[in-house]
Amino acid sequence: MLDDQRAESATAGPVRVPDATIRSAQRGDLIALHDLLEAITPYVRRLCWPIALQDAPDATQETLIVVLRKLGTLREPAALFGWVRVIAVREAVRVARQSSRTAPAELIELPAPDDPALTADIRDVLNRLSPEHRAVLTLRDLEGLDERAAGEMLGVPAGTVRSRLFRARESFRRAWRTEGGDR
């Protein structure tokens, strides 16, 4: 359900979508569009949630709309999930930046270990990163992308991604370790 936050393993990979389903969906077949949605929605959710957090339902919805509207431009069905990933990351960052004007635009220093705001919740840790940092972290740790591929997806040079990744992972690790030590 919407807003029903739950933890789920991030290891589940994309499922295979038959080429015929994609071709039918490109022709506007509603049942094929349904099947395509069923196949890609878990993957889109998995990417959008860590990046967009509280805005993830909107980011997921926006991603799926862009995917279906632009489906006709997908020439090679085998490239489906790579193509969806690009759209999902861009939409998640865009939606998160658009709505969370109070969120840090750049990475901020994490609070001290005894800061009561630091709860044992990974959402809080992610919340302390900017959407771009969360995207870098997600692409690297969930998708296993290297800096160059992540840079292409985010539209920034690999060097920038490398520094973002370093800072994001450092902060993430510190915060996670801190929380772990509190348990």
Added chain:
Amino acid sequence: MIWPIGEIDDLRRLRVLAAAIPGAMYVETDLPARFDDVWQVLGDLERALPGLVPDVRSVRVTEQHGERFRAMIRGRSGLRAPFDGILRPGWCLMQSRFVSFGIAVAPDGDGTRLGYMSGFRFPGMRILGPLLVPANRLLGRVVVRRFITRFDRDGDSGGRPM
């Protein structure tokens, strides 16, 4: 490492489909009945759709395999058409060669939120779609009124075709 992840409800899925289908009509409304009561009615397509979906006089489900089914729909004009569909709690999609429509419902407090979508499958709908906006607006109001009327009965969540 456990990463946060959540669900999106069926109304959002239907919004996605409606946004992707050129010229589609999409409306949402609140129904004054619980989800289970609403779906008990809507899930019985043969009884529920006549009177709710415009121009549907009768529905006969001819095949069913899990969530997939095929139905013969007769319109008020007398025309008949086979429809392929998907049906599961809170979600129904149907399409013929020329028409498609979908219904999504989700619990919303003590009531139920309903989404309804319909569209044509003609070539050129991408161009014609904007011309249908006024008609879609009117049709949307009619559909919303029908659904609300069906479920707005004291202690009776419907079940009888209008």
